[in-house]
Amino acid sequence: MKQFRNPVLGAIRLMAATLFLGVSVAHAQDATSADSLNSIQSIAANNEPGGKVVITVALKSAPAGQPAAFAINTPPRIVFDFPNTENGMGKSTQEFGEGDLRSANIVQAGNRTRLVVNLAQMLGYESRVDGNNLLITLQRKEAGNVAAPAHFAEMKSGVQQKHSLRDIDFHRGKNGEGRVQIDLSDTDIGIDIKQQGRLLLVDFLHTSLPRNLQRKLDVTDFGTPVQLVDAYAQGENVHLSIEPKGDWEYSAYQADNKFIIDVKTVVEDPNKLVKGNQPGYAGEKLTLNFQNISTREALSVIADFTGLNMVISDTVSGNLTLRLKDVPWDQALDIILQSKGLDMRKNGNVIQVAPREEIASKEKLDFASRQEIGDLEPLRTESFQLSYAKALDIANLLKNKDTGLLSKRGSSVSDLRTNTLFVQDTPTRLEEVRTFVKQLDVPVRQVMIEARFVEAGETFNQTLGGRLSYTGPGSTVAGGGFAGPAGNRAALSTTSLLPGAGSVTGGMTLNLFNAAATKVLTLELNASELDGTTKNIASPRVVTGDKTPATIESGVEVPYLQATSSGATSVAFKKAVLGLTVTPQITPDDHVGMKLSVSQDTVGNIYSGVPSINTKKVDTQVLVDNGGTVVIGGVYTQDATDSKEQIPLLGDIPILGWLFKTDTIVKAKKELLVFITPKIVKESMGMN
Numbered sequence: 001m002k003q004f005r006n007p008v009l010g011a012i013r014l015m016a017a018t019l020f021l022g023v024s025v026a027h028a029q030d031a032t033s034a035d036s037l038n039s040i041q042s043i044a045a046n047n048e049p050g051g052k053v054v055i056t057v058a059l060k061s062a063p064a065g066q067p068a069a070f071a072i073n074t075p076p077r078i079v080f081d082f083p084n085t086e087n088g089m090g091k092s093t094q095e096f097g098e099g100d101l102r103s104a105n106i107v108q109a110g111n112r113t114r115l116v117v118n119l120a121q122m123l124g125y126e127s128r129v130d131g132n133n134l135l136i137t138l139q140r141k142e143a144g145n146v147a148a149p150a151h152f153a154e155m156k157s158g159v160q161q162k163h164s165l166r167d168i169d170f171h172r173g174k175n176g177e178g179r180v181q182i183d184l185s186d187t188d189i190g191i192d193i194k195q196q197g198r199l200l201l202v203d204f205l206h207t208s209l210p211r212n213l214q215r216k217l218d219v220t221d222f223g224t225p226v227q228l229v230d231a232y233a234q235g236e237n238v239h240l241s242i243e244p245k246g247d248w249e250y251s252a253y254q255a256d257n258k259f260i261i262d263v264k265t266v267v268e269d270p271n272k273l274v275k276g277n278q279p280g281y282a283g284e285k286l287t288l289n290f291q292n293i294s295t296r297e298a299l300s301v302i303a304d305f306t307g308l309n310m311v312i313s314d315t316v317s318g319n320l321t322l323r324l325k326d327v328p329w330d331q332a333l334d335i336i337l338q339s340k341g342l343d344m345r346k347n348g349n350v351i352q353v354a355p356r357e358e359i360a361s362k363e364k365l366d367f368a369s370r371q372e373i374g375d376l377e378p379l380r381t382e383s384f385q386l387s388y389a390k391a392l393d394i395a396n397l398l399k400n401k402d403t404g405l406l407s408k409r410g411s412s413v414s415d416l417r418t419n420t421l422f423v424q425d426t427p428t429r430l431e432e433v434r435t436f437v438k439q440l441d442v443p444v445r446q447v448m449i450e451a452r453f454v455e456a457g458e459t460f461n462q463t464l465g466g467r468l469s470y471t472g473p474g475s476t477v478a479g480g481g482f483a484g485p486a487g488n489r490a491a492l493s494t495t496s497l498l499p500g501a502g503s504v505t506g507g508m509t510l511n512l513f514n515a516a517a518t519k520v521l522t523l524e525l526n527a528s529e530l531d532g533t534t535k536n537i538a539s540p541r542v543v544t545g546d547k548t549p550a551t552i553e554s555g556v557e558v559p560y561l562q563a564t565s566s567g568a569t570s571v572a573f574k575k576a577v578l579g580l581t582v583t584p585q586i587t588p589d590d591h592v593g594m595k596l597s598v599s600q601d602t603v604g605n606i607y608s609g610v611p612s613i614n615t616k617k618v619d620t621q622v623l624v625d626n627g628g629t630v631v632i633g634g635v636y637t638q639d640a641t642d643s644k645e646q647i648p649l650l651g652d653i654p655i656l657g658w659l660f661k662t663d664t665i666v667k668a669k670k671e672l673l674v675f676i677t678p679k680i681v682k683e684s685m686g687m688n
Contacts, residue, residue, distance in 0.1 A: 039088030178226030313354035465662025
């Protein structure tokens, strides 16, 4: 029986599948006229000798090159993207009946048209341009043969420039998929994709690879299907090998100079009748019109339609009336089971059908039997030589009743000297323990923390004042004494000193004395200004494991005497250090969360022989990109002092008062800044 498809529903399903697979559809370019667009006029399919099927896509004019293409295994389909092309067929779905070729969907989005070829099973394919036609040759893959490469992007004809790859990056997507992102030098690079065994191979044609990108990336720790990404030069091309694990599928797309491949796990429901990751019913459509037919015969009709083996319990009885039109067969089977109170269990290509209570009772009996076997099953002992984890920690986890890994008769012990774990339990439970130990006995990811402590300070000191003094026989008058007969002599001297950058001091002295120099009147004027900047930098580094705290300290321990209970004295110490305590946590998307504690201690005043410690401390928690830098502002202090020394009363005289006083202004500013840079260290990739 032929599968029936509604064109509108087919187009909707196609667009939903396209969004689900993460394949980008480019939007229409602005100011593009309809006359400049190519268009798809018709699609036809013919059988050729050797089991080949050739699809002919006729266009209004010759395409500029082969369209970008990629294949999807689940469900099996091949996708072609035609840029600057519209759908001129007047319909979005076309049915075929040629071998494994089912149908084709044509969806236009802006000035780009996507052709999706739906298959019964995955086939190898090749495409070439013949005049105004694109010829797609489908052929069943033979055992042991390598799938033909899919030309994702063709090189533009006449372009002889040498291309290159700028960067290869890997990270985990939001839904757990592995994402490989390649930065291209330009958009004209030819790209071929093919699946070979359990590998996904990508070739970049006529492209060079910088030496720093020729490496293997072990990405097992990311928790995605991808285990290894290997890039190397191969002749004039660059070869990229992606090694996933388990059941997987991929999607690829290019946006400007970025080529992105997403690899995700295909999770199959063992009871799902039709394989695939699409929700809902996805079986071949059928039409049933039965009047008062027995339930067993209705189930046999579906078994004949699907080719599945069906075992029907003897307790299944009764009749039913069905009238279904264009309903997926898995939905029709579900309707029959629900209407008659039946249930089914699928094992491979065999379906067992029985009343719901019978299946539940059988499963309950099987579970009780397994429990009884577990109680009687002989115990075995197995040893695990651990490489990274501590055997004692794993043993404690196994003993924890919340994990439920050991049976009530199981036990676990550890040997500290050899770091070996010994587990005694039933063979079934030991298999679960092996998986548990394998997941936990992995190296802890390392983080290198680079810290820069910068203490900046500014000081300003200004002094301005004068001094008047008199010296005579047997007496000295300072700060205002004045005497002297006529005929005295005068001497004037000035001094200027540049003690250092940013500071100037100077003074002037005037002496008036008699001929015998027994009476001297001295006037001193002093002025000084000091303006300086200081900067102290410390740059410690430390490497620590994920979620493992690390501490850096630099400073002194100040000794002091303290009394003991016996009355004697002993020497004790107090720390005055510059310290950093950090606990990093690596996120799945390669960010680093850090819990930070920064302190700067200095020695303060001494009270009764015991020194006090001046403390500056900052506690915070931040999230930083791998290799990024976060700035933590410390304590900002500012001191200002304005002092004055003068002779009482004389210093208050306007103008002349400067001869009897000295003003001093002192200003000081200090600030501590801490720069933290975390870098994730990977054994196979070096330092990120």
